[in-house]
Amino acid sequence: MNQHTLNSTPSTMDLDAIRRDFPILSRQVRDGKNLIYLDNAATTLKPRQVLDVVYDHYAYGASNIHRGVHFLSEEATKLYEGARETVRRFINARETAEVIFTSGTTSAINLVAKSWGRKNVSAGDEIIITHMEHHANIVPWQMLREETGCVLKIAPINDRGELDMAAFESLITPRTKMVAVVYTSNSLGTINPVRDIIRLAKVHGAAVLLDAAQTVAHTKVDVQSLDCDFLVFSGHKLFATSGVGVLYGKRAVLEAMPPLMGGGDMIKSVTFEKTTYAGLPARLEAGTPAIGGAIGLGAAIDYIQKIGFAAIADQEKDLLAYATGLLSELPGIRIIGTAAEKTAIISFVVDGIHPHDMGTLLDAEGVAVRAGHHCTQPVMARFKIPATTRASFSFYNTRADADALVHAIKKAIEVFA
């Protein structure tokens, strides 16, 4: 527990004003219950500042980008490319050519596995992932294994849900081509020691992909300082809309990647005899992208940078400590994922109550959580449970939300008593 276990939240941000930015927080669900939104690891809520620019684009600025000579197209192109620059600054990429817009984390990882993977990985080469990966960072590599005959190695985790670094180190060999690791686990909350992971991978010349889907909304990420080859994340977990995401890659690495999809916008010239491809980033962005989504992502980044990661971290640390303290006192509860370095995600099981029943009973109190395997079935198998109930916090959550969660769990325990 930290020092904030009494009845106040840190005063580093104006929480009331922030909560008013999110229209959905004024909603009632299930017969007049105030919405308590604790499913932020599934998707974050969207502030007006994001919704307004997305609306404005489609209401007053709808147009395709990069090819029109008319006013609206030029304006939309400027906004879209402006969002790319915002993302570049946000993750401190060297140049905008290193920021590829995708439809999300899943499509970004698939792009790397299918394009970079097919080119650089052959039979007997090794890909290392961890036991705590989301299915999106397992299945694309299994597909690559099917195609190439490469070897997929799994770095184990301990009972707290932390990566076993000694075991991880021993898995890396000169044949390791890729280390693809989740930065922050979506089901355990574990924050992995990515700097150590990257350092060890580099010793053997392996490329590193970081799945930062659960990271970028909570802490500053600097791709140059990290020195990762790839970093991927989704817009919808960063207060923007679904359908837009980011693949960051080092220029040299991206330039060597053959395009996965061919089509409009990714070419320099096309004849029936020969097509030459455009340069980065267009080469990897065939077709009309999620224009409004990308513009909204830029606005989302502006929004959270105004609040600042220092204040966000203070608030989320307080919520994690406060909620963990309350939950730990409940009878029959077991928290799954107790890493020393943790984000504000609490997965738990309660004796005699299946997580799906728990999810439905919490929902009856207006508390939105996720119940299930969270697309991490190997994690569930590792802890010998079918599923967990997961409460995941964001900076707009309050201690009152944690109180409501605990109250609702107590009621569920009574129903099953």
Added chain:
Amino acid sequence: MTTQDLYQQVIIDHHKKPRNFRKIEKPSHQAEGFNPLCGDHLWVYINVNAAGTIEDISFEGDGCAISKASASMMTQNLKGKTVAESTAIFNDFHKMVLGQLDPEKDAHVLGRLAIFSGIWKYPARVKCAALAWHTMNGALSNEATISTE
């Protein structure tokens, strides 16, 4: 239907003390049911005699209270019924959980199983209630594995 109705005492009771929760050695029919979405997983065993009557029916497995109570009540209900009767009950149950049959208004052969009416208001939970039934139906149709995705 409110959540309190969904988790009324009879459901909790069947969940805690499931009836016919055992394996039948050498059943005439059996199937494995799986809901990949939530991990509910059960096996249904049935013994049908020469006259086409279900002499014994049981289940094993793990799942949420809704799926377990549904399986337990299903075995209670179907024991002694003919295969044809079971199919009729299955059809009514299936319609009910999809909200296409209202036991208070429409004719039905559900008896106490009408307790699951209204679950259609919880789309995420319909498959929990239906899993055992689809597995039973699959077993009688000689399908080995049933997935409700």
